[in-house]
Amino acid sequence: MIKWTIKNQKTVFESNIFKVRSLACLHPVKSIEHNFHILDMPDWINVVALTEDDKFIMVRQHRLGTDEFTLETPAGLIEKGERPKTAALRELMEETGYKPKNITLMKKLYTNPAIMNNYIYFYLATGCAKIEKQRLDLAEDIEVRLYNKPEIQAMLQNGKINHSIIITALCLYFMGTPIN
Amino acid sequence: MIKWTIKNQKTVFESNIFKVRSLACLHPVKSIEHNFHILDMPDWINVVALTEDDKFIMVRQHRLGTDEFTLETPAGLIEKGERPKTAALRELMEETGYKPKNITLMKKLYTNPAIMNNYIYFYLATGCAKIEKQRLDLAEDIEVRLYNKPEIQAMLQNGKINHSIIITALCLYFMGTPIN
Secondary structure: OOOOEEEEEEEEEEOOOOEEEEEEEEOOOOOOEEEEEEEEOOOEEEEEEEEOOOOEEEEEEEEOOOOEEEEEOOEEEOOOOOOHHHHHHHHHHHHHOEEOOEEEEEEEEEOOOOOEOOEEEEEEEEEEEEOOOOOOOOOOOOEEEEEOHHHHHHHHHHOOOOEHHHHHHHHHHHHOOOOO | OOOOEEEEEEEEEEOOOOEEEEEEEEOOOOOOEEEEEEEEOOOEEEEEEEEOOOOEEEEEEEEOOOOEEEEEOOEEEOOOOOOHHHHHHHHHHHHHOEEOOEEEEEEEEEOOOOOEOOEEEEEEEEEEEEOOOOOOOOOOOOEEEEEOHHHHHHHHHHOOOOEHHHHHHHHHHHHOOOOO
16 A cells, blocks of 8 residues: 655635645556645544533534534534643533533544544543533524433434534443443 | 524635535624635445455545545445435445445434535445455555454554544444444
8 A cells, every 4th residue: 555645735725714735646656646635624622521410411503514503512623732621621611611520531533534634532521510601702602402311312313413423422422432 | 593694605615525615694683794614515425334254344545634544434425416325335346346235324414514514324234245346546545454343343442443434434333223
């Protein structure tokens, strides 16, 4: 197996969330050239958060990708220089007002190596207590909803939770360690 | 909960795989304006494929997003007008040369509603037999590797499989229906 050689690269588009980078590549064996486009993204965090009485803390919001309301585990972008765990605690607090007793990393994964270069850190936050109000950006509208375990399992089954990253987070929680 | 009103939208960047669309939005209650960028993508398929003797058919390839070799379940883009199941069978055949006895949809999910508008269809293909050689695009280099269940479980644990979408596919398989 041979890697492409990146001969040249440049940013060809920039939004406030991601950049598109164009990679001019050469295959060292086949001697063919190919142009790839990848997305430069900040790393993400995603938090499966449970209250002191084991309710799942979920957030519902309008998402512009699909133009629908989506039910999700709290999540967000890691800020420049911020530690992943700090980002997880910050996003959980901002979006829901809850603070956990314990927080542990379940898994650090690549989001999508084919076109993205970032990691997503999946955390488990337990013993969460509501200690303050939400602190949302002006452009955020987030509704907090609590569910028990059978309700979450039913929504995984019936498609009410239909966001692949949220399914990943909840599967990591339900499968625990080891996966068997 | 209120949805943003999309006042205006236009494609601001286009690659051979995705487009970036800029959405000028107005919040009907707060009366604030906000600009979102989303990615128009074709739908994707992903296939957990098992041979007749229950080996997992995995593919290893250089991915430019991370510039690393990644171990994945076979996957690809659905072509215009193609049925998802047809795409799953086609990609499995092209990337590996294997054809299944049975193929079933495990789950249809949004990839990432925050910034993408596409679906990913997760299939389970069983009783796969190698009936021909790979048929790769000129720009593809894909190595086929077979693993038994304990090897896959070990690689989920130890991070050798570290691609979130592949984790989702394998979790859906291992958790089965119902999720409990």
